[in-house]
Amino acid sequence: MWPHLLGLIxxxxxxxxxxxxxxxxxxxxxxxxVLVFGYAATYDLSHVPFAVYNEDxxxxxxxxxxxxxxxxxxxxxxxxxxxxxxxxxIDRKEALMLLHIGPHFSRDLVLGRPALxxxxxxxxxxxxxxxxxxxxxxxxDRFNSxxxxxxxxxxxPARLDIRAWFNPxxxxxxxxxPGIVALLTLLVTMLVTALSVxxxxxxxxxxxxxxxxxxxxxxxxxxxxxxxxxxxxEASAIILVARWWFHVPLRGSVLTLYMGxxxxxxxxxxxxxxxxxxxxxxxxxxxxxxxxxxxAIILSGFATPLANMPPLVQHLTLINPMRxxxxxxxxxxxxxxxxxxxxxxxxxMAIIGVSTLAAASWLFRHRMH
Amino acid sequence: xxxxxxxxxxxxxxxxxxSSLAIAFVMPVALLLLFGYGISLDAEHVPLALVxxxxxxxxxxxTGAFQQSRYFDPVLLSDMRxxxxxxxxxxxxxxxxxxxxxxxxxxxxxxAPIQLIVxxxxxxxxxxxxxxxxxxxxxxxxxxxxxxxxxxxxxVQLQTQVWFNSExxxxxxxxxxxxxxxxxxxxxxxxxxxxxxxxxxxxxxxxMVTPVAVREVLLGKLIPYFVLGMGGMALSVAMAVWLFDVPLRGSLAILFAAAALxxxxxxxxxxxxxxxxxxxFVAGQIAIIVTFLPAxxxxxxxxxxxxxxxxxQALTHLIAARYFxxxxxxxxxxxxxxxxxxxxxxxxxxxxGIFLGLSRFRxxxxxx
Numbered sequence: 001m002w003p004h005l006l007g008l009i010x011x012x013x014x015x016x017x018x019x020x021x022x023x024x025x026x027x028x029x030x031x032x033x034v035l036v037f038g039y040a041a042t043y044d045l046s047h048v049p050f051a052v053y054n055e056d057x058x059x060x061x062x063x064x065x066x067x068x069x070x071x072x073x074x075x076x077x078x079x080x081x082x083x084x085x086x087x088x089x090i091d092r093k094e095a096l097m098l099l100h101i102g103p104h105f106s107r108d109l110v111l112g113r114p115a116l117x118x119x120x121x122x123x124x125x126x127x128x129x130x131x132x133x134x135x136x137x138x139x140x141d142r143f144n145s146x147x148x149x150x151x152x153x154x155x156x157p158a159r160l161d162i163r164a165w166f167n168p169x170x171x172x173x174x175x176x177x178p179g180i181v182a183l184l185t186l187l188v189t190m191l192v193t194a195l196s197v198x199x200x201x202x203x204x205x206x207x208x209x210x211x212x213x214x215x216x217x218x219x220x221x222x223x224x225x226x227x228x229x230x231x232x233x234e235a236s237a238i239i240l241v242a243r244w245w246f247h248v249p250l251r252g253s254v255l256t257l258y259m260g261x262x263x264x265x266x267x268x269x270x271x272x273x274x275x276x277x278x279x280x281x282x283x284x285x286x287x288x289x290x291x292x293x294x295x296a297i298i299l300s301g302f303a304t305p306l307a308n309m310p311p312l313v314q315h316l317t318l319i320n321p322m323r324x325x326x327x328x329x330x331x332x333x334x335x336x337x338x339x340x341x342x343x344x345x346x347x348x349m350a351i352i353g354v355s356t357l358a359a360a361s362w363l364f365r366h367r368m369h
Numbered sequence: 370x371x372x373x374x375x376x377x378x379x380x381x382x383x384x385x386x387x388s389s390l391a392i393a394f395v396m397p398v399a400l401l402l403l404f405g406y407g408i409s410l411d412a413e414h415v416p417l418a419l420v421x422x423x424x425x426x427x428x429x430x431x432t433g434a435f436q437q438s439r440y441f442d443p444v445l446l447s448d449m450r451x452x453x454x455x456x457x458x459x460x461x462x463x464x465x466x467x468x469x470x471x472x473x474x475x476x477x478x479x480x481a482p483i484q485l486i487v488x489x490x491x492x493x494x495x496x497x498x499x500x501x502x503x504x505x506x507x508x509x510x511x512x513x514x515x516x517x518x519x520x521x522x523x524x525v526q527l528q529t530q531v532w533f534n535s536e537x538x539x540x541x542x543x544x545x546x547x548x549x550x551x552x553x554x555x556x557x558x559x560x561x562x563x564x565x566x567x568x569x570x571x572x573x574x575x576x577m578v579t580p581v582a583v584r585e586v587l588l589g590k591l592i593p594y595f596v597l598g599m600g601g602m603a604l605s606v607a608m609a610v611w612l613f614d615v616p617l618r619g620s621l622a623i624l625f626a627a628a629a630l631x632x633x634x635x636x637x638x639x640x641x642x643x644x645x646x647x648x649x650f651v652a653g654q655i656a657i658i659v660t661f662l663p664a665x666x667x668x669x670x671x672x673x674x675x676x677x678x679x680x681x682q683a684l685t686h687l688i689a690a691r692y693f694x695x696x697x698x699x700x701x702x703x704x705x706x707x708x709x710x711x712x713x714x715x716x717x718x719x720x721x722g723i724f725l726g727l728s729r730f731r732x733x734x735x736x737x
Contacts (some may be wrong), residue, residue: 019650019651025651025654025658029658033658033662036684039677039678040666042676043672044492044676045673045676046676064525091703091706091708092709093709096675109525115524116526116527116528117526118528119527119530120532121529121530121532122532123531123532123537123542124542124698124699126534126541126542127493127673128675129537130497130500131496133531134500140525143524143525144524144525147524147525151524159481159482160485160502160503161483161484161485162484162487163484163485163486164487164488164492164495164499165456165487165488166488167489167490167492167495168489170495170496172492172493183662187658187662191654191657195649282649283388283566283653285653286657287558289653289657290554290661291396294400294554295403298403303408303671304409304410305410305412307415307462308409308413309406309407313403313406327459330490335457335490341458
């Protein structure tokens with residue numbers, strides 16, 4: 001069995017790697033993508049461009065503006081002097097936030113009356129807007145408590161002590177970059193497997209393969225192992241980039257991580273081969289890969305939490321192997337999750353992998369044209 | 370006349386092979402349905418552990434406040450050990466700990482009476498949870514202070530207004546962007562595979578020996594898929610407005626003009642890929658790599674371009690979806706803001722010109 005199988009595996013590798021364009025496509029883009037996406041995919045906000053509309057002649061309003069200048073989260077881009085300037089400024093996205101201080105601000109503040117500051121935020125990106133409002137409130141609270149201290153006014157002393165575990169500075173890169181491991185591993189594995197059988201079907205060589213003395217399980221292994229190995233190399237390369245280039249802490253055990261990688265690859269290869277076995281043309285294979293991959297990525301918890309989805313969609317994600325791998329990656333990287341906590345993520349991937357591989361093997365023989 | 374024949378032939382082919390009809394009409398509906406509901410950044414009913422170490426009237430009142438908030442589904446626990454275990458198992462996303470001497474520390478200057486621990490892995494979500502907890506806490510403290518007759522004084526009071534999306538519904542900003550992501554997929558898929566297939570089967574060469582001009586061949590390919598793509602676009606806009614209740618404040622005409630430009634870019638890109646690759650295998654691989662993930666991550670659809678490092682920001686200028694997302698988000702939520710529409714439309718025009726021009730150039734060279 002082994003020499004046959006080895007021959008088949010070598011042939012599969014050659015099929016993928018002998019075409020120069022195909023080789024370039026498999027190696028170049030993932031490396032570039034992990035770097036670009038690692039930097040691009042962030043929810044963190046810095047240097048929010050804001051404009052100041054200060055009608056107050058007093059020095060106190062300047063203290064408020066200075067509090068915003070002192071924050072790394074904000075960057076002043078404009079000063080305006082008329083009401084009519086507000087709409088175009090926000091509409092044209094010249095500033096994300098406008099700080100409007102009325103003419104009586106200093107007077108009200110000194111007299112102990114409520115000193116109003118109007119804050120207008122561009123809500124076209126609701127997430128950025130919500131974050132900007134949080135930053136604005138933090139600055140206002142700090143200003144108020146300093147003012148209260150200096151003027152002996154009563155401010156509520158009751159404080160809230162906040163800690164974030166596993167990611168103390170709440171860097172979204174620590175969340176996103178481990179996710180990219182899953183993203184690109186899936187992409188490359190699907191590229192290698194989803195078209196492999198379909199292409200042979202279209203060219204007629206698959207029928208030839210079926211009449212050789214190779215047993216179905218050998219054909220399956222011969223098709224699966226190259227995809228698995230290429231995926232493994234890809235995943236390892238990205239894990240290295242995550243750890244050593246982006247400095248995401250890898251707190252858990254590498255062995256546990258690789259158990260997750262192996263099970264995820266099993267599932268990804270299985271799905272890819274099943275799609276490929278179902279497809280009669282390469283076009284269908286590609287379409288199938290796309291139709292699996294796009295929802296698998298978007299509904300994996302990579303960018304938006306699964307918990308925010310309606311229950312029906314959450315149930316749908318149960319058949320998505322990437323959803324489990326995301327938990328494993330983030331668990332091992334950041335939470336130092338022990339093996340037994342991740343078992344609930346491991347077995348669904350194993351089931352998906354085994355059942356899709358079995359289906360693919362069955363389809364090899366029974367879907368003839 | 371010849372062109373009409375070609376277009377007719379292409380339409381017939383589309384009708385006979387339903388897969389391109391499926392790409393153009395079924396895919397946008399299915400994807401928009403799935404993602405419109407599936408992608409949300411609004412955390413509600415966050416499972417939260419409330420650890421009350423020493424119950425009192427004050428703690429009961431505070432836990433009541435948490436129970437009434439629509440943001441939280443609190444679980445009452447009595448010790449930190451159970452709570453941290455639940456956090457490790459992801460059963461709760463955060464722990465609010467009311468210390469043993471909560472009532473005594475409440476108005477004192479010393480230690481904080483209340484502690485919040487969030488699971489920071491999902492940093493963005495953690496930050497939202499922090500904000501919600503702070504909101505509940507601040508409202509409660511103010512209320513308590515007022516009952517004690519010590520009305521809290523805030524020197525500076527903020528009056529916040531969020532324009533275009535006052536309730537901060539993430540769906541209102543994500544659904545318009547999704548249209549761009551989905552149209553990218555459809556445009557590239559439609560052309561990338563279909564033209565590559567003709568090369569592989571040799572029917573393209575057969576077409577070459579006829580007196581049909583290169584321009585006509587390309588137009589014959591483009592026009593039918595353009596019509597299909599615009600149909601898919603119309604479906605997506607209808608769903609965004611009627612199903613997802615995203616307000617459409619700008620004009621439909623501008624939206625469709627921008628969509629037409631964008632579709633030209635997407636189809637042009639697909640055409641170029643299939644001409645360069647010449648076989649379906651590589652065309653398919655390239656289409657997957659250059660369309661979906663860049664449109665998803667680098668377009669500003671979900672991740673704010675302004676927050677990216679300068680080099681990456683510069684790179685996003687190569688992604689056509691970026692311009693379309695900007696137009697979509699503005700026309701849907703803010704209205705016809707020419708200062709946003711014109712530069713982005715010009716960029717799309719330029720990209721369409723480059724892709725279609727390159728396609729034509731490469732196509733001719735291959736003929737020799």
